[in-house]
Amino acid sequence: MEQIITVQGVVKRFGRGVRALDGLSLDIPAGIIYGLLGPNGAGKTTLIRILATLLSADEGVVRVAGLDVRRQAEAVRARIGLAGQYAAVDGHLTGRENIEMVGRLYGLSRRQARARTSVVLDRIGVGEAAHRQVRTYSGGMRRRVDLAASLVGRPQVLFLDEPTTGVDPASRREVWDLIRDLVDGGTTVVLTTQYLDEADQLAGLIGVINHGRLVSEGTPEQLKSHTGPAVLELSIPDSQQDAAMRALGQIAPAAYERHRGTLVLPAADGVATLQHALRALDAAAITPTDVGLHRPTLDDVFLALTRTDSIDGYLNDPAGATL
Ligand SMILES: Nc1ncnc2c1ncn2[C@@H]1O[C@H](COP(=O)(O)OP(=O)(O)O)[C@@H](O)[C@H]1O
Ligand SMILES: [Mg+2]
Structure with a gap:
């Protein structure tokens, strides 16, 4: 299978004591949902930030879509989307304006950005609220706008950092459906989660990380076979x-x-x-x-x-x- 992401021996230190990533290696095949499962502090966000070129590793090699994240960061950025643990939307803009702005940052013309925004807004189902300021939105709605913004540049690879943490159960299911649709459309999704059931529902392959290392990797079935169904x-x-x-x-x-x-x-x-x-x-x-x-x-x-x-x-x- 074609690997769309390779991570080899990545180390990331913060300050003197913390090794957020401690020699992490993994390969992610194209066209799947890869679940990065681990408790708080495991190193999930650090890895996502490195993959998304927002942070550079101290050691190791990282390639995304065939490109080196350090030397070809700009080209990587053109191929990826990122929706964070904390929805990064501007409360004073409307939902639509937020997404158009991100489209412009991806280098779309004003007209293209408007057209793509309509497409993703349709897809995420924010409806009439798209014309209201985001500060009036519920947490679940903000998440959806953030997710829509990450899609506007038609990314080949989408990184979702805890996409449903703090989201109510109904919105959670909607976000799951949206993620499944994306993968059906050919996007590779890497998502982090602290929830076994979320990884189980979505991911084709799960990497379990703890203390900055890969502890285990396998299909949801393989992982659950360690504990049994109950x-x-x-x-x-x-x-x-x-x-x-x-x-x-x-x-x-x-x-x-x-x-x-x-x-x-x-x-x-x-x-x-x-x-x-x-x-x-x-x-x-x-x-x-x-x-x-x-x-x-x-x-x-x-x-x-x-x-x-x-x-x-x-x-x-x-x-x-x-x-
Ligand atoms: N900017 C930072 N400065 C110092 N320590 C950090 C920073 N970012 C993360 N860490 C530390 O690195 C470790 C991994 O954090 P993180 O990647 O956010 O974990 P996760 O997303 O799995 O909860 C934690 O011990 C965290 O406190
Ligand atoms: Mg995190």
Whole structure:
């Protein structure tokens, strides 16, 4: 598959102590949605800013659309669009004026900018509000205008930095639909998110980053296979922890402890796993103080990817089993 983005050994330091990117490498194929998944502070925005030529890396090589972001920054800028974590729109201009202005910055003539603005406005569904000042918009509407502005130059590659953070659930779905449409139209989208479900919904390939490094990469299915479709959490009294781990180990070797007192296991069969677990505990005369079955979160994925305290390790060294 053709790679539209290559990142090799990128290091970015801030000040003395912080290595926001710590030797990051990844390849992104053309024509997909690539999800960069990671917690706050992982380095997602730093990477997006480097890809979008707003920041330069201290070390490493970055190519976008076959161009070197450092030496051919101008040419890269002509091929990309960026919508940020904080919608960068001017509140005193109308929605339409904001988008036209960005079109002009992309080098479109006044007439072209007007025409393209109409096209993207149609697409994002701001409607009559396009003629109102942006400061009167809701957060979700601002996001959409920001997204529309990033599309006006017909980018080959679109970077979206947490496009739905702080957006209400209904607008979130609309933004998702819009992103899917774009990719159907041939754009490659790189989006960052802190939400596993968002990456799962949208991305063809997900890179998990933490502390400025790629921790894991794969399809949503591959990523979720680490946790299973659901996760079971059991609160167990302290004195019965070890016995509980042993009892659960028979049905789920990958059980682990999240906090003192909370045991977590992948629930491959959902409610059936829950029933098995309760029966196994009951046979060992253990009664959980709380039980929950939930869809895997980013936390669960991280724990599943990084845990060293699966049941095997736990049985060998129960005291060292807390993450
Ligand atoms: N301009 C900056 N000056 C100093 N530290 C920064 C700056 N930008 C980001 N950082 C630090 O770099 C790390 C990665 O930040 P960022 O890329 O914003 O993460 P994310 O977008 O994944 O939340 C964090 O520790 C953050 O505090
Ligand atoms: Mg960020």
